[in-house]
Amino acid sequence: xxxxxxxxxxxxxxxxxxxxxxxxxxxxxxxxxxxxxxxxxxxxxxxxxxxxxxxxxxxxxxxxxxxxxxxxxxxxxxxxxxxxxxxxxxxxxxxxxxxxxxxxxxxxxxxxxxxxxxxxxxxxxxxxxxxxxxxxxxxxxxxxxxxxxxxxxxxxxxxxxxxxxxxxxxxxxxxxxxxxxxxxxxxxxxxxxxxxxxxxxxxxxxxxxxxxxxxxxxxxxxxxxxxxxxxxxxxxxxxxxxxxxxxxxxxxxxxxxxxxxxxxxxxxxxxxxxxxxxxxxxxxxxxxxxxxxxxxxxxxxxxxxxxxxxxxxxxxxxxxxxxxxxxxxxxxxxxxxxxxxxxxxxxxxxxxxxxxxxxxxxxxxxxxxxxxxxxxxxxxxxxxxxxxx
Amino acid sequence: xxxxxxxxxxxxxxxxxxxxxxxxxxxxxxxxxxxxxxxxxxxxxxxxxxxxxxxxxxxxxxxxxxxxxxxxxxxxxxxxxxxxxxxxxxxxxxxxxxxxxxxxxxxxxxxxxxxxxxxxxxxxxxxxxxxxxxxxxxxxxxxxxxxxxxxxxxxxxxxxxxxxxxxxxxxxxxxxxxxxxxxxxxxxxxxxxxxxxxxxxxxxxxxxxxxxxxxxxxxxxxxxxxxxxxxxxxxxxxxxxxxxxxxxxxxxxxxxxxxxxxxxxxxxxxxxxxxxxxxxxxxxxxxxxxxxxxxxxxxxxxxxxxxxxxxxxxxxxxxxxxxxxxxxxxxxxxxxxxxxxxxxxxxxxxxxxxxxxxxxxxxxxxxxxxxxxxxxxxxxxxxxxxxxx
Numbered sequence: 001x002x003x004x005x006x007x008x009x010x011x012x013x014x015x016x017x018x019x020x021x022x023x024x025x026x027x028x029x030x031x032x033x034x035x036x037x038x039x040x041x042x043x044x045x046x047x048x049x050x051x052x053x054x055x056x057x058x059x060x061x062x063x064x065x066x067x068x069x070x071x072x073x074x075x076x077x078x079x080x081x082x083x084x085x086x087x088x089x090x091x092x093x094x095x096x097x098x099x100x101x102x103x104x105x106x107x108x109x110x111x112x113x114x115x116x117x118x119x120x121x122x123x124x125x126x127x128x129x130x131x132x133x134x135x136x137x138x139x140x141x142x143x144x145x146x147x148x149x150x151x152x153x154x155x156x157x158x159x160x161x162x163x164x165x166x167x168x169x170x171x172x173x174x175x176x177x178x179x180x181x182x183x184x185x186x187x188x189x190x191x192x193x194x195x196x197x198x199x200x201x202x203x204x205x206x207x208x209x210x211x212x213x214x215x216x217x218x219x220x221x222x223x224x225x226x227x228x229x230x231x232x233x234x235x236x237x238x239x240x241x242x243x244x245x246x247x248x249x250x251x252x253x254x255x256x257x258x259x260x261x262x263x264x265x266x267x268x269x270x271x272x273x274x275x276x277x278x279x280x281x282x283x284x285x286x287x288x289x290x291x292x293x294x295x296x297x298x299x300x301x302x303x304x305x306x307x308x309x310x311x312x313x314x315x316x317x318x319x320x321x322x323x324x325x326x327x328x329x330x331x332x333x334x335x336x337x338x339x340x341x342x343x344x345x346x347x348x349x350x351x352x353x354x355x356x357x358x359x360x361x362x363x364x365x366x367x368x369x370x371x372x373x374x375x376x377x378x379x380x381x382x383x384x385x386x387x388x389x
Numbered sequence: 390x391x392x393x394x395x396x397x398x399x400x401x402x403x404x405x406x407x408x409x410x411x412x413x414x415x416x417x418x419x420x421x422x423x424x425x426x427x428x429x430x431x432x433x434x435x436x437x438x439x440x441x442x443x444x445x446x447x448x449x450x451x452x453x454x455x456x457x458x459x460x461x462x463x464x465x466x467x468x469x470x471x472x473x474x475x476x477x478x479x480x481x482x483x484x485x486x487x488x489x490x491x492x493x494x495x496x497x498x499x500x501x502x503x504x505x506x507x508x509x510x511x512x513x514x515x516x517x518x519x520x521x522x523x524x525x526x527x528x529x530x531x532x533x534x535x536x537x538x539x540x541x542x543x544x545x546x547x548x549x550x551x552x553x554x555x556x557x558x559x560x561x562x563x564x565x566x567x568x569x570x571x572x573x574x575x576x577x578x579x580x581x582x583x584x585x586x587x588x589x590x591x592x593x594x595x596x597x598x599x600x601x602x603x604x605x606x607x608x609x610x611x612x613x614x615x616x617x618x619x620x621x622x623x624x625x626x627x628x629x630x631x632x633x634x635x636x637x638x639x640x641x642x643x644x645x646x647x648x649x650x651x652x653x654x655x656x657x658x659x660x661x662x663x664x665x666x667x668x669x670x671x672x673x674x675x676x677x678x679x680x681x682x683x684x685x686x687x688x689x690x691x692x693x694x695x696x697x698x699x700x701x702x703x704x705x706x707x708x709x710x711x712x713x714x715x716x717x718x719x720x721x722x723x724x725x726x727x728x729x730x731x732x733x734x735x736x737x738x739x740x741x742x743x744x745x746x747x748x749x750x751x752x753x754x755x756x757x758x759x760x761x762x763x764x765x766x767x768x769x770x771x772x773x774x775x776x777x778x
Contacts, residue, residue, distance in 0.1 A: 256403065
């Protein structure tokens with residue numbers, strides 16, 4: 001078990017109608033609110049009106065139209081609004097994209113630097129406005145972490161950044177707000193959650209019993225309740241368990257001990273910088289392709305454990321067991337959860353320049369390679385992409 | 390799943406030599422330190438000297454001699470020292486007792502009321518000094534929660550209280566500081582941890598998959614590593630896993646969803662107010678006695694699940710399976726972990742007035758009963774005590 005620092009100060013109000021806490025939580029930090037949201041879904045949900053009713057005493061300035069892969073232009077617009085209107089608190093109402101944009105806005109609002117500079121070097125973030133969120137989508141876990149991902153179309157880059165000042169002060173997680181999330185987005189969310197867990201579960205560190213076992217539990221929770229989201233979108237327990245799993249997949253608990261060994265997200269980010277593909281659905285293809293590519297004598301025990309404990313694979317031969325588990329994972333995503341079966345279905349043409357994408361994927365990383373669970377060079381990334389064709 | 394609020398802002402530095410973070414953490418809140426500790430064990434550990442070396446720039450005032458069941462007189466002494474010396478931060482170096490006393494001191498230092506009044510009505514706590522802890526014993530979980538228990542010998546009461554202002558700001562959890570904890574105290578700690586988990590795991594709320602499964606994992610971690618503490622006291626992974634399990638057993642995560650349904654701690658507190666018995670060792674007798682007493686047709690499935698998943702009991706009949714699991718639990722504590730087999734061995738005479746103790750146990754509680762997993766009246770508590778003779 002590696003040494004670690006665990007620090008997650010976000011307060012979570014979880015459950016139906018917990019939005020009732022919004023007035024007291026906002027009042028504790030100010031009266032001038034930047035309301036950040038995406039398209040019209042929060043209006044259809046009735047959440048937009050509810051927020052206005054609950055915050056009748058506040059001045060609300062709107063920053064809407066945040067994109068699914070939020071862009072730096074939206075962040076800059078939000079920063080400008082904060083400075084012009086002397087905003088006290090950023091209120092993110094939406095999913096991970098709205099939350100990520102809000103984090104960048106909260107940092108940019110307290111700095112003279114351009115927001116993209118802060119994203120490129122998050123140590124430059126010395127202050128941030130408090131962030132409060134009302135979550136409407138279970139996927140990224142951004143409601144309880146200090147990280148965000150912003151896309152810059154000019155430089156074709158999708159950049160993750162982190163700073164402890166960016167933990168939401170409060171997140172309101174009401175599973176009923178996710179009832180209207182459609183089957184594809186629900187399934188992509190589950191794939192995103194599971195990928196966060198798998199990126200951590202596959203490590204080489206001994207003695208991380210608690211993290212390992214909780215990772216398995218969260219994966220089993222996804223496998224149990226994920227399909228329910230498609231069949232019974234208004235199933236409270238299913239939405240609630242997926243929402244809570246989503247939060248714990250990536251809030252710092254699972255990496256406490258194993259450390260961070262991520263691989264697939266790097267391969268995903270470069271794809272979505274070039275193609276407007278859904279994050280989770282892309283990971284649903286990359287995760288099994290990656291596992292099948294890296295499977296070897298050293299890691300076969302761990303992948304077989306995943307197969308046995310998450311998918312109940314019964315197979316004595318460790319190598320075969322691991323292979324069967326990977327196949328089960330692919331089938332879970334593409335058959336059970338009805339996600340795209342290959343890059344073409346996802347929206348990435350088969351004649352895309354995967355060699356160049358693979359090279360670009362690794363070039364900005366330390367030593368020009370992905371140093372995750374198993375080290376990946378450009379050629380490895382290319383081979384993994386090929387398995388997703 | 391019940392609605393809940395999860396809020397645990399304590400920063401944990403976990404692992405060997407993480408005490409190196411002490412200077413920066415203390416510096417972030419001040420220079421005048423009240424060092425709270427118990428007997429001489431931190432001197433034997435070398436931790437006392439280390440703290441003085443690391444905090445050479447600070448003014449340190451000592452409050453030592455905190456008892457295993459910390460008493461209000463020690464708290465009052467600490468409060469007085471804080472006020473006299475204008476203390477900025479309370480540094481608790483020790484186990485749960487030292488931490489609990491430090492919480493009460495931190496609250497008392499910021500109030501004109503007598504500390505016992507704050508403990509009797511924790512809503513009166515409106516401010517508290519920041520608390521930093523260096524943990525030397527895995528048991529109570531006080532390093533990452535907002536609760537404490539203080540004993541008042543004058544009124545023969547042992548009173549728990551909670552306030553969000555009492556979360557330690559930082560806790561340093563170095564498993565190597567627990568190497569010298571003797572077999573009895575190590576075993577009592579494991580029993581305390583397991584009792585915290587069981588107090589929550591036994592509930593009637595549906596759909597709490599994540600909490601339930603993590604509870605099982607933490608129990609399995611205790612069953613796996615607990616015996617190692619007795620055989621190889623310097624086993625890092627064992628000490629580390631027990632320490633991390635201890636923190637998560639009671640920091641608010643497990644009750645998120647099921648809510649709080651505790652039973653055995655109430656029965657324990659009254660015993661240790663009258664007899665100077667070790668908290669965990671007493672719980673090790675009460676938990677199996679309580680489970681065997683309450684076992685019925687409604688709760689047999691859950692107790693059987695505990696038996697199957699924690700102790701690998703293979704028995705088709707649910708009722709018998711539950712019974713076997715309870716027996717395994719008793720044997721784990723008293724045979725494997727070598728804890729006392731009954732009240733007499735523990736230090737409570739068989740001619741103690743258990744009827745009166747049982748009545749006193751329930752009388753201060755809402756409705757004059759313990760409203761935990763299964764409602765317990767005075768007579769039930771008496772019957773459970775009898776099973777521990």
